[in-house]
Amino acid sequence: MVLEFEQFKKTLLLYTKDKEGGWDTSVSGLALCRYTSITESEGWMYEPSLAIAAQGAKQITIGLETNCYRPMNMLLTSSDIPTFAKVCEASKETPFLAMLLKLDLALLPELLAENKFELLQENNEISAQQIVQATAPILQAVTRLIKLIDTPEDAPFIAPLIQKEILYYLLRSNDGARQQLLASQHPQCRQISHALDWIKQHYHETIRIEDLTTLVGMSTSSFHFHFKKRTGMTPLQYQKWLRLNEARRIMLIEMSDVSKAAFIVGYESPSQFSREYHRLFGLSPLKDIQRLKESETETVSLDY
Known part of the structure; x- marks a missing residue:
């Protein structure tokens, strides 16, 4: 396991060298990130995915629950979950390094049938995102996946096979990863x-x-x-989270004013929009966008 992790870390160091932030790669569904300093908490929608850190740490808050994933951890998400996330351990000497792979859960029924996995009884204790221990087979598979960046002509054919392999190993694990994926099929x-x-x-x-x-x-x-x-969240809180984060993107990227952004995302009252925006982000829309621009965030970065 130690050997597989060191190879994974070495690969991430190589493919993120001299970069900053998070970005999609030429391998479909695969993103890498490297941060040399801690970041502020930002809203982020996690889709079904697997994230693995090689160095540093990242804090994820869902509702009132906060967790942190570190090297040798895997952050497994089996549903679309609105979160607040921030890099909480990083420096120039030891940057936060991680990869994220979007999971195609549509493959699960086929894998379940082929390998005779049995669905668990409904378990209300299993959440849609959790931190589990990395395994040697998964570390080997994601390392091979990252290296496909060097051969883009092979990636469309090989990457789907490796992604299916990763799902298989998650289902074969004996910890929460298997239970979570099985629960997602209820x-x-x-x-x-x-x-x-x-x-x-x-x-x-x-x-x-x-x-x-x-x-x-x-x-x-x-x-x-x-x-x-x-x-x-409740359904209405979920909708509000989507509205406010989309309005933030519109104001930042499309340079829209506050009132226009509010109407685009469904608010009839700009004043109500501003109040709810302040509750979520801690600043008024104008001050928040100004802060983001001053920190040289000209685009909504991929924050994995």
Whole structure:
């Protein structure tokens, strides 16, 4: 295990040399990051993915729960989860280094059938994101995946095979990774995923809970319980998080004014928008955007 981790770390050091921030690579679904200093907490939507740190540490907050992942840890996410994330351990001498791979959970039913994995009974204690221990087979697989950056002509053919291999090893593990992926295939989790997809597409519209429960075929009490378990938020809090983060992006990237951004994301009252923005980000929209620009953040960076 130590040997596999050292090879993984060596590979990340090589492929992130002289870079700063987070970026997508030429390998589909794979992103790398390198930060030489700690960062401020920023909103980030984690999609189903696997993140592994090689150096430093990153703090993830979902609702009222805060966790930190470090070297030899894997951050496994099996649903779309709004978080606040920040690099909490990094320096020029020992930068934070990590990779993130988006997982295609549509492959799970095939893997489950081929390998006769049995679904677990519904377990309300299993969350949609957790930190688990890295394993030697997964470290070897992600190292090979990163090295495909050097052969872009091979990546479209080899990368999907390695990604399927990684899912297989996650299912074969004996810790929370297996339980989490199996739990994601339960009907309730699939129903909540359907609701999340719908909210993301219609976040700027008025959302009625009864419409969502009808859409996914759940009772109101069950829907609220499972939704909060998967995301750490209520459906309306989830919608608000999407609206405010999209408005932030619009003001920063598209140079839109506050009122226009508020209307685009579905607010009828700019004053209500400003109040809710301040509650989420700690500053008024104008001051927050000014701060981001002054810190030379001209684009919404990939923050893994």
